[in-house]
Amino acid sequence: xxxxxxxxxxxxxxxxxxxxxxxxxxxxxxxxxxxxxxxxxxxxxxxxxxxxxxxxxxxxxxxxxxxxxxxxxxxxxxxxxxxxxxxxxxxxxxxxxxxxxxxxxxxxxxxxxxxxxxxxxxxxxxxxxxxxxxxxxxxxxxxxxxxxxxxxxxxxxxxxxxxxxxxxxxxxxxxxxxxxxxxxxxxxxxxxxxxxxxxxxxxxxxxxxxxxxxxxxxxxxxxxxxxx
Amino acid sequence: xxxxxxxxxxxxxxxxxxxxxxxxxxxxxxxxxxxxxxxxxxxxxxxxxxxxxxxxxxxxxxxxxxxxxxxxxxxxxxxxxxxxxxxxxxxxxxxxxxxxxxxxxxxxxxxxxxxxxxxxxxxxxxxxxxxxxxxxxxxxxxxxxxxxxxxxxxxxxxxxxxxxxxxxxxxxxxxxxxxxxxxxxxxxxxxxxxxxxxxxxxxxxxxxxxxxxxxxxxxxxxxxxxxxxxxxxxxxxxxxxxxxxxxxxxxxxxxxxxxxxxxxxxxxxxxxxxxxxx
Numbered sequence: 001x002x003x004x005x006x007x008x009x010x011x012x013x014x015x016x017x018x019x020x021x022x023x024x025x026x027x028x029x030x031x032x033x034x035x036x037x038x039x040x041x042x043x044x045x046x047x048x049x050x051x052x053x054x055x056x057x058x059x060x061x062x063x064x065x066x067x068x069x070x071x072x073x074x075x076x077x078x079x080x081x082x083x084x085x086x087x088x089x090x091x092x093x094x095x096x097x098x099x100x101x102x103x104x105x106x107x108x109x110x111x112x113x114x115x116x117x118x119x120x121x122x123x124x125x126x127x128x129x130x131x132x133x134x135x136x137x138x139x140x141x142x143x144x145x146x147x148x149x150x151x152x153x154x155x156x157x158x159x160x161x162x163x164x165x166x167x168x169x170x171x172x173x174x175x176x177x178x179x180x181x182x183x184x185x186x187x188x189x190x191x192x193x194x195x196x197x198x199x200x201x202x203x204x205x206x207x208x209x210x211x212x213x214x215x216x217x218x219x220x221x222x223x224x225x226x227x228x
Numbered sequence: 229x230x231x232x233x234x235x236x237x238x239x240x241x242x243x244x245x246x247x248x249x250x251x252x253x254x255x256x257x258x259x260x261x262x263x264x265x266x267x268x269x270x271x272x273x274x275x276x277x278x279x280x281x282x283x284x285x286x287x288x289x290x291x292x293x294x295x296x297x298x299x300x301x302x303x304x305x306x307x308x309x310x311x312x313x314x315x316x317x318x319x320x321x322x323x324x325x326x327x328x329x330x331x332x333x334x335x336x337x338x339x340x341x342x343x344x345x346x347x348x349x350x351x352x353x354x355x356x357x358x359x360x361x362x363x364x365x366x367x368x369x370x371x372x373x374x375x376x377x378x379x380x381x382x383x384x385x386x387x388x389x390x391x392x393x394x395x396x397x398x399x400x401x402x403x404x405x406x407x408x409x410x411x412x413x414x415x416x417x418x419x420x421x422x423x424x425x426x427x428x429x430x431x432x433x434x435x436x437x438x439x440x441x442x443x444x445x446x447x448x449x450x451x452x453x454x455x456x457x458x459x460x461x462x463x464x465x466x467x468x469x470x471x472x473x474x475x476x477x478x479x480x481x482x483x484x485x486x487x488x489x490x491x492x493x494x495x496x497x498x499x500x501x502x503x504x505x506x
Contacts, residue, residue, distance in 0.1 A: 032400055044408040
């Protein structure tokens with residue numbers, strides 16, 4: 001889902017930077033206010049964790065492997081605002097240092113993966129798990145559904161961003177300048193693969209990690225921070 | 229032989245190649261080449277200017293010129309051409325070529341016929357608009373990715389993250405960025421050793437359901453270990469003088485060479501902009 005440089009036009013890139021700037025400012029204010037000094041390193045550790053989650057290959061039927069994005073998991077563990085900062089940092093390092101995702105597309109990538117993904121996932125998880133006990137199966141199911149649905153929502157946004165490029169950037173002769181596929185192709189393509197393949201990997205990983213933590217470290221699933 | 233369909237071996241290989249690539253990249257950044265000798269702040273800003281120019285460019289000849297400039301800069305910075313091409317073309321540009329192919333045809337991009345084909349009895353035409361649109365798209369992606377890779381290869385990773393401070397981003401991001409980069413390597417090493425331990429105990433043939441549990445449990449165990457690490461890190465920060473605000477040393481120095489480079493970039497940018505919009 002990492003959008004590289006050259007796929008989105010300059011106005012789209014600029015628009016998403018403009019959208020993300022106030023969100024980053026709000027996130028840093030909320031997290032600074034609510035995180036105790038002792039918990040400061042957890043943001044960096046959370047960012048490294050969300051970076052490394054993608055290195056865990058998960059087997060899928062048919063003999064191949066996939067990997068989870070982990071955005072919803074980090075949001076459940078850290079809260080949505082802290083997760084937003086942690087994922088932003090991971091995405092900036094990926095783009096700037098490891099060439100994964102474009103520099104001009106950092107705004108759009110952060111909007112999809114550091115804002116839409118953790119917030120949608122976190123609130124779906126909250127709505128389904130409601131006030132159930134920390135060790136309940138309902139929370140495991142809620143985490144799985146949240147992982148699957150939030151990834152699909154984020155993918156739909158990415159598909160939409162790709163799909164509007166031919167509408168905005170086309171020469172008089174009909175030649176496209178950026179992503180060549182319109183909404184009728186880009187949106188179903190992005191949604192289809194994430195609903196049918198990657199979404200399931202995300203759901204399985206998010207649910208199983210929550211199940212494991214329920215058994216081994218339930219205190220990590222309890223709500224402590226005020227930013228939730 | 230590595231079985232790339234096996235998730236255990238794939239994770240180990242992925243982690244090891246990540247570490248190897250990082251070491252290789254740092255070796256290039258330490259060489260005494262042209263780009264390595266520039267102030268990282270000036271270099272990062274000028275490369276961002278180049279990437280923005282590429283995004284605005286609508287003429288493929290300008291993109292070819294920019295790509296040639298990128299290769300020239302790489303060669304005077306002592307970057308091995310083969311290594312650079314491999315690093316910049318895999319994976320995004322090759323993937324972009326693959327997804328641009330359907331856009332050549334009239335079913336996606338209608339327009340004037342350039343070439344008429346018959347594939348499995350189906351009549352297809354490559355349109356002029358489709359061909360030039362797809363070429364421009366691929367050229368833009370290749371050129372911008374190449375500049376980003378060149379910046380990464382010629383700048384020490386830690387310096388590259390330190391440069392972000394000039395953009396006046398909130399302190400919490402600056403601190404998190406610096407710390408995060410260090411922990412990535414620790415965590416990648418944990419991932420690699422964990423999977424190596426699993427491989428030595430259970431072999432490589434595992435049912436995919438068991439494999440999914442195994443991967444998820446390892447992610448959860450990594451989070452547990454990370455969370456416990458938090459207190460140690462905080463104590464280490466306190467022992468180094470952390471009192472709630474972080475300070476970073478600013479050891480960047482600009483030289484005459486940097487300003488000459490800025491002048492050259494201004495001239496190139498003006499020329500490219502004139503060619504685009506003049």
